[in-house]
Amino acid sequence: MTVVDRDPPAPTDLPAVARGDFPASFVWGCSTSSYQIEGAVHEGGRGESIWDRFCATPGRIRDGSSGAVACDHYHRWPQDLDLALDMGVGAYRFSIAWPRILPTGRGAVNEAGLDFYSRLVDGMLERGLQPWATLYHWDLPQALQDAGGWAARETVDAFVAYADIVTRRLGDRVKHWITHNEPWCAAFLGHLEGCHAPGLRDPAMAMQVCHHLLVSHGLAVPVIRARSPQAQVGITLSLHPQMPASDSAADAAAVVRHDGLRNRWWLDPLAGRGYPADAWALLGDQAPQVREGDLQAIAVPTDFLGINYYFPECVADAPGEGALQLRVVPRTGVPRTAFGWEISPQGMVDLLTRVHRDYAPGPIYLTENGSTFDDVVLPDGRIVDAERRSYLARHLAAAREAIARGVPLEGYFAWSLLDNFEWAEGYVRRFGLTHVDFTTQQRRLKASGEWFAQFLRR
Numbered sequence: 001m002t003v004v005d006r007d008p009p010a011p012t013d014l015p016a017v018a019r020g021d022f023p024a025s026f027v028w029g030c031s032t033s034s035y036q037i038e039g040a041v042h043e044g045g046r047g048e049s050i051w052d053r054f055c056a057t058p059g060r061i062r063d064g065s066s067g068a069v070a071c072d073h074y075h076r077w078p079q080d081l082d083l084a085l086d087m088g089v090g091a092y093r094f095s096i097a098w099p100r101i102l103p104t105g106r107g108a109v110n111e112a113g114l115d116f117y118s119r120l121v122d123g124m125l126e127r128g129l130q131p132w133a134t135l136y137h138w139d140l141p142q143a144l145q146d147a148g149g150w151a152a153r154e155t156v157d158a159f160v161a162y163a164d165i166v167t168r169r170l171g172d173r174v175k176h177w178i179t180h181n182e183p184w185c186a187a188f189l190g191h192l193e194g195c196h197a198p199g200l201r202d203p204a205m206a207m208q209v210c211h212h213l214l215v216s217h218g219l220a221v222p223v224i225r226a227r228s229p230q231a232q233v234g235i236t237l238s239l240h241p242q243m244p245a246s247d248s249a250a251d252a253a254a255v256v257r258h259d260g261l262r263n264r265w266w267l268d269p270l271a272g273r274g275y276p277a278d279a280w281a282l283l284g285d286q287a288p289q290v291r292e293g294d295l296q297a298i299a300v301p302t303d304f305l306g307i308n309y310y311f312p313e314c315v316a317d318a319p320g321e322g323a324l325q326l327r328v329v330p331r332t333g334v335p336r337t338a339f340g341w342e343i344s345p346q347g348m349v350d351l352l353t354r355v356h357r358d359y360a361p362g363p364i365y366l367t368e369n370g371s372t373f374d375d376v377v378l379p380d381g382r383i384v385d386a387e388r389r390s391y392l393a394r395h396l397a398a399a400r401e402a403i404a405r406g407v408p409l410e411g412y413f414a415w416s417l418l419d420n421f422e423w424a425e426g427y428v429r430r431f432g433l434t435h436v437d438f439t440t441q442q443r444r445l446k447a448s449g450e451w452f453a454q455f456l457r458r
């Protein structure tokens with residue numbers, strides 16, 4: 001956080017964008033996830049998750065922190081729902097911590113965990129906030145990891161049983177369900193790069209995890225539908241538009257390869273096309289084991305596709321590297337967030353247009369979009385995060401543009417309601433529209449949050 005003595009100059013690149021530019025039925029929301037905000041990891045009968053274990057391993061988290069307290073949302077949720085309400089959103093996307101429901105991943109149900117989410121959902125409904133629940137936002141029960149984690153087929157069955165238990169209890173009130181959040185991250189960051197829990201580096205395992213995540217999605221959807229009639233059910237993918245580092249044929253080919261695992265590996269099987277043949281061929285003996293019926297299961301029809309959009313990727317050829325090696329190179333001369341992520345609202349338009357054109361998945365929701373910057377504070381305590389406000393406004397204009405091009409985009413969820421535990425970056429990266437003082441747990445709306453509230457009110 002940087003303290004300054006006067007308001008920074010207003011951004012000059014703010015597009016004119018208004019809520020009225022969007023259809024009246026457009027869903028406006030904000031997103032969070034359980035491990036990033038809840039804290040209370042030893043309360044209410046919650047079991048250990050892979051993120052508790054990962055954070056306890058020295059050197060894994062940049063500032064040595066964990067989600068043990070995070071935003072203390074487990075105790076402060078009424079205030080947090082009030083914040084969402086005051087911001088003017090109509091929907092709140094949250095995730096359910098599997099180890100709160102089933103402390104060892106399967107078997108005995110922890111009623112206190114179900115009660116917590118039941119109260120949370122009632123709290124949303126009382127405030128007129130539409131609950132959007134994600135079943136898996138990366139906090140796998142550690143006991144399941146000890147038994148092989150997502151690389152083990154049994155975890156698929158455990159996920160379906162967990163989905164059944166949760167939707168039996170909440171399915172009468174939650175009408176929007178997301179099976180998985182960003183399976184690419186869970187599989188690749190957790191099992192190939194090792195920078196997320198469970199911190200493994202095994203290419204073949206990472207590919208098996210991808211497959212099991214997708215199968216568990218496919219098998220859970222009919223169960224959710226049975227328990228939560230009239231619900232809309234979907235999955236959320238992190239997708240990235242790809243561009244070549246040069247106009248060479250080698251870089252163009254590298255883009256196709258990279259796109260194969262980043263985007264098509266997920267979109268193709270969900271659309272009923274099986275895994276992309278070019279990506280499969282490159283994997284050789286790292287390709288996953290696929291059982292009969294798996295591809296049909298993955299291709300189960302859904303009601304919407306959730307897309308988390310953050311940044312485009314620039315890809316260069318890297319001869320001699322394995323099929324799974326990332327070949328992303330930073331582009332020079334482009335604006336970036338403090339994370340180093342390229343800022344490209346146009347990339348969002350291109351991505352949405354492409355997904356709709358190539359896959360026509362039906363309604364699309366942007367289930368996450370947001371930015372991290374070094375927040376600037378005035379002596380009176382106001383947080384004037386001009387860059388985040390500009391990021392938000394420009395991406396809302398991009399959403400409008402995508403709709404104008406015919407994309408059935410039906411909602412936008414800002415990441416995030418609160419500053420929170422940003423995984424391997426700990427508390428170093430702040431994505432919130434609301435500032436959280438992690439010593440006092442005081443919440444303060446940032447200028448970006450005020451801007452969004454005004455946008456939504458008008």
Ligand code: FCB
Pocket residue numbers: 033036181182185238308368415422423431
């Ligand atoms: C996404 C995650 C989310 C958050 C944002 C910044 O990949 O889904 O939990 O960390 O990035």
